[in-house]
Amino acid sequence: MLKFIIRRLILSIPVLLGVSILSFLIISAAPGNFLDVFRLDPSISRETVQRLEREFGFDKDPFTQYLTWLFQVVKGNWGYSFQFKQPVFNLIWQRLGATLLLSLTTLVFSWAIGIPLGIYAALKQYSFKDQLSSVIAFLGLSIPSFFFSLLFLYFASRTRLFPIGGMLSVNSSQMNTWELIVDYLWHVIGPAVTLGFSGLAGIMRQMRGQFLDQLHMDYVEFAKAKGMPRKVVFYKHALRNAINPLITIFGYSLSGLLGGAVLTETVFGWPGMGRLVIQALTAQDLYLVMASLMVSSLMLIIGNLAADILLALVDPRIRYRFH
Amino acid sequence: MKKAFSVLLVLCFLLGIVFAGIVPSENLQYIVEDVHGKVGGTLYYYSISDPKTFNPAFAQETSSTDITGIMWDSLVDFGKNDDIRGGNLALDWEVTPEGNGWTFTIRKGLQWSDGHPLTAEDVYWTFKNIWFVPENCLSTYDVITDAQGRPPQIEKLDENRVKIWYREPYAVGLRQIGGVQVFPKHIVEPVLAAGKWKEFWTLADVNKLVGSGPMLVSEYLPDQRVVLKRNPYYFRVDPAGNRLPYFDTLIFISVPNLNTAQLKFEAGELDYLAPQAAQYPNLKAQAAAKKWDVGICGPTYSTLFLAFNQHSPTKEQQYWFRNKKFRNALSCAIDRETMIEVIYNGLAQPQWGPVSPASPFYDPAVEDLAATFDIAKSRAILKEAGFTWNAEGKLIDDRGIQVKFLLTTNAGNNQRETACNLMVDTFGQIGIDVIFNPIDFNTLVGALTATGNWETMVMGLTGGPDPHSGSNVNRIDGDLHFWNIHPDVGTWADPDNYWISNEEWQIDRIFRDQVREMDEEARWQMFADYQRLFVEEAPLVYTVQALRLYAKKAELKGTDPGSSSSPPILWNLWGLYRE
Amino acid sequence: MNSFGLRTGVHEKKKPCYNCLTLCVVIITKPNSADEVSDLNEPILKVEELRTYFDLTEGTVKAVDDVSFSLSENEVIGIVGETGSGKSVTAKSLVGLIAKPGRLAGGRVFFKTPEFPERQKDGFLDLAQLQGDEYTKIRGKHISIIFQDPMTSLDPLYTVADQMTETIMFHQKVNEKEALDIAVEMLDKVGFSNPRERVHQYPFELSGGQRQRVVIAIAISCNPEILIADEPTTALDVTVQAQILELMKDLQAEFRSGLIFITHDLAVIAEMSDRVMVMYGGKTMEYTDVYTIFENPMHPYTHALLSCIPRMDRRDQVLEPIPGQPPMMLNAPNLCPFLPRCQRKIERCLKELPSLIRMEDHYIRCFNPIERSSASRRGGKHA
């Protein structure tokens, strides 16, 4: 297993390298650069712009720029943000927490509700409750979460039941840990619910479908035939098998932890990476964009790896193939 | 004995707190502002994008400068329309006998927010080591150098006086020198020596901020909020002797967009909102019931104009675009009233000339030269200039070529795109086929500054109170003289096909001369001439100008919104209070 | 080996026969010796007029509609019938494995058991009355069932040990270690070499035959009174089939349990069963001892069924598939299901449904049965 993980990680190096080259070249190929806003500013002289160009390395060709960047990255220096004059990693690091917090809350929300709900719907197949949950799931899957977020914000502002965006209240620095947790939960409901709803709906439908499929499997029937009680049949045999494909989905959803919430973060003013990255993209803050791309790619690789490892943990057939 | 001593010590300590914190020290030459408010409380403001740095030398966009502007004061105090109100760190100043500079007297008893004295040495050191060194600042060097790009000289006369002068009289010098901030030498000097200045006072350095302004940042949470706390050593007081500012705390709450800001304002979470035209009617309607003041601050310094590339890659266009009658005819074919309605919900005004009515240099005489929407007049001018119409009603020039061109702007800017669409429509009414082709902002900048590959475009540039800020645009060899770029500046301009009108020469002259004119009256007259010439020549056809709007809680007092380039109610942060 | 000479022949030429006869359930009572025949008289399972319907949106499928038979200790009953005739549904109905949209629509399944003494009548418990988890006291413990596909009958995520011990522990109230010992013993019985180690393997590490052995081991691990085998060998290849059949036979002899055997293979029926029930369209068509079925079938369907079996003694014989389509099960008319294909139909067949008539020990559902001719009867199984 360890060997497998190490092999996968080594194999991911060329992938990351490829991603970085491609990203760098695409960004370089895009018209203009970070200094364009300066060029149109009547108060900034051409000399200043040229000086900055040299300072930022824009006077070199993209390939030299890339190699310089790569060399620095290998040494552990991810570069400075043009806008913030800070090491890009500090910037990302500051916001990573908020993004992960939201994504993880959303993940917990959608899985912790989606899975039981899916099982419940499967057990109550064709009942009113099952059909109701199907309708809700259909809504969840068809309404874009972006639109849903806007609705939620409007709702929050009318009823004042929820805060209008943000992660913590303005006076959060005076709160103790317990109050902070409550305050966070109060703030996270909106983004997590609106972001997680479609995921929840999808997970629920998947779970329901998988579970129903499993109920018709021979081994589930054989478990019944062996005289196992419902609990064992459903939860030990049907559920364990039904969960397998969802584990894969779960693993892949780990890879979306960093990038999945950009729109929601923007609508809700969530202090995560999403807004930073969008700003960096519009401003063409090259190294910041590169670093966030690399972090996201890394997350993708880790997510896939996690999916495989999880699957191996729950499925002896996959585990067998690793040996 | 020992006991008595410690009691004395405690007493001294308490007194020290009282004096240092509340009562200005005896020898401080403070400013008494005529405000009568209540001390304490928190002002809730908002920001749509985070500051990028707290270092004024490298702050570029307003999200950063709005905050650094609060933390560090400059020599001269600017009012609600960026007018010179009086001294700030400087008690006063006088023009040097040679007429090419100023001697500033720094207030006595000033202190930095860490209690360290602020003296002429700080002023001297800041100019000498920061502003006069291009590498140590982003673009301020460009701001304070003279028209030829030469920096001024500085000399420290004594503990309280510095003299700053240019090679020759430089009219805008006072505004520029007086507007840049002064830093604490005792903090910055070691940083600069260590070569760390560029990475100093970043957003990560909240605990290292030492300033002179009314408030200083005490907490920064990315994309959440910036919290500023009052500077206990600030040098303004009210007539009752209260040390200003009144507010203890100012919080910029980060919001993702103006709509969210509006929701938060409506929910009472914000004290102030600068609404867009589209939001205004709704806010105005609720104002009385919700106890808000909703109103108009005045015109902004933003502009929206139509530009013609006199070095257009399509050669026959150069012939039309260099014809001032053609440009004036098109100006008559712009329906500004409809633009105001459609784009700004009626909350804008026509813009006739290059100087904003907010500027003290604005000459209302340009309004008499104004081109109003008049298709017949437009056609008459074209006819007079030798244009005719063919059987299909299309405009033909005197060489028989049909007039048509591409119109562009930066894609995604709704206001500009709407303006373009309206122009396509009304220009069609005078027989011109205009193809609207919005392009990406960076491509547009490339076209303007590097390739010259454009025909006509709708653009905006932000001006300032002093028209001198447009030097780079108005001087014929300016980098942003983009409609008729000088062959030395733009490689796409053919030197053999370079032509400058008499009016443009005159405008160029004015911009060269005005900087040496130390007499405000005479300088005003020069800019009045400039405005007249520009409108007649119409190298850029101005369209409409947005009005700046505000909405605030009525309980927030002391506000005096204007056209200032800082946030409209924060220019006098020290005088704001909650009732 | 047996006087029919059927077995080998059928094995060699089984495939063409699939067209007409897809499945058989054989309930066998074992007439190994004369004194055991007395067991026949004391049934441990009496199935009466069993009906299992599936309510679909398109209509009702009467998958099992009036099936009756009984089974004694140590007896083997074979069930035979074309595909879709309701054999599997019958088997599942006996142990309450019918899930929605199916339901038990009628009938009684009397089972002699010590469980639920308070609900018994004349020493029999009506399994059709059990609800939900009540069945767990019967299934696997008193009645075991083996499905046709060994490849999919074992849960892929658990080891053999886990799947065996969970059953043993549940029914026999032993601890895990004891259960494992029993499991190993059972594996040994079904012919596993090295069972102590292999018990910890996962199903995917086993071959099809091995898996079926595990399934059988699980089924007999609690020493049930009745074992139901629904085509236990169809999915296996021919050589393995023989081994498994041999194993089942041996085990049945050893445990003396009642066996209900469902198979396609009439030769297997002939070899294993004491009695045979022929099903068609969800109904019992004919039900009698194995000799009578083969030598003197009275029902036109049974007759047709047998005539498409190649026989060793008549190799030249052309196969005679039953002409026509298997019956439509959806919203079937209340008539003899074989009617559309029957060559002996009479006026009455078009009007009403024949009921199951008993003629001595021979049950038959037909208005116009083939006359019993003792002349056609050939040597008995143990002749």
Ligand SMILES: Nc1ncnc2c1ncn2[C@@H]1O[C@H](COP(=O)(O)OP(=O)(O)OP(=O)(O)O)[C@@H](O)[C@H]1O
């Ligand atoms: N779950 C179900 N839903 C609907 N109909 C069903 C279901 N299970 C069985 N049936 C129907 O019941 C009838 C009898 O099916 P059954 O499986 O008992 O046939 P069989 O005799 O075992 O056939 P085979 O030889 O193919 O195994 C078939 O027509 C089938 O369509």
Ligand code: SF4
């Ligand atoms: S009942 Fe009639 S149709 Fe049915 S098998 Fe007998 S003869 Fe044929």
Ligand SMILES: [Mg+2]
């Ligand atoms: Mg079957």
